[in-house]
Amino acid sequence: MQEWKKNIRQVVPYVPGEQPKKANVIKLNTNENPYPPSPKVKEQCAKICAETEELRLYPDPTAGMLVEAIAKYKGLDSSQVFVGVGSDDVLAMAFLTFFNSEKPIFFPDITYSFYDVWADLFKIPYDKKPLDENFMIKKDDYYWKNGGVVFPNPNAPTGVLMPLDEIEDIISHNQDVIVIVDEAYVDFGGHSAQELLFKYENLLVVQTFSKSRSMAGMRIGYAMGSAELIKALNDVKYSFNSYTMNRTSILLGTASIEDDVYFKETVEKIVNTREWFKAEMKKLGFTFPDSKANFLFASHPKVPAKEIFEAAREKDIYVRYFDKPRINNYLRITIGTDEEMEKFLKFLTSFLKSQK
Secondary structure, three states: OOOOHHOOOOOOOOOOOOOOOOOOEEEEOOOOOOOOOHHHHHHHHHHHOOHHHHOOOOOOOOOOHHHOOOOOOOOOOHHHHHEOOOHHHHHHHHHHHHHHOOOOOOEEEOOOOHHHHHHOOOOEEEEOOOOOOEEEEEHHHHOOOOEEEEOOOOOOOOOOOOOOOHHHHHHHHHOOOEEEEEEEOOOHHOOOHHHHHHHHOOOOEEEEHHHOOOHHHHOOOEEOOOOHHHHHHHHHHHOOOOOOOOOHHHHHHHEEEEEEHHHHHHHHHHHHHHHHHHHHHHOOOOOOOOOOOOOEEEOOOOOHHHHHHHHHHOOOEEEOOOOOOOOOOOOOEEEHHHHHHHHHHHHHHHHHHOOO
């Protein structure tokens, strides 16, 4: 082997959901919002297209306009907000910044599959804590000495929500390390841990514009924490790339934050569709944890999930299948429009009948 090959950093990468190239598919595999962004975002887009002169200039490295808008909306000081290129970027920066102990970090065994990728990439030791038989996090597992804690709430891909008092219990048992609560889906039925920021200086809460704000294509994520944690994140960010947030994302993200009425209306539509879809799936014999996210994690007792996944794909209906221990008989199904979910249910009804 050539000597230089020994020094290449090797890691098994995260595999995102499939992005079909064909048109007119029902795409329920990546938890995107089925509705467009706020009309205010569209208006801002038109202004940007009409005034392209400023695109020759570097963007504000602090993303000050967006940081201020998020801070005002969340009732925080701007020193308590960090923005990045999607919550993946924010989380990766947080792993790099805060998880530098020789002790392992803790996260669930069934959770967002980017966590172990970042840990491997940054050579962070980790210990996966198994969810219980109902896919619930067992808070007692997180009391042991560790180098940090991270988990989503609601969890992904299960959609299970952890009560705020249990989150606080984990934080209170881990005040010597950083605890990250990943709230990508919290707007669809969860209670944010943001209120705990004023009580615990070691807490970092991460959210995103990709789901509830219909802006996955713009890659906007943010973290909320103490001024000390946010400064540390920015120091690492500026040592990596001073201009991580582009000018367009800053402007469009700000426009989205400023339209709270549209945001709440869209979230309500998705929640209503989710609850209706749950009832219809139960009629077909599916079982699933009670999701508080914009997806369902469903299993059928008689028909393997992989067979449903493959048959749906042949009909241009895309859902997510994870060929992993404990969850290889589940499908993660994003909540789309009522029309999309009706078409999916029609497919399921026909397919299940054909398997009898």
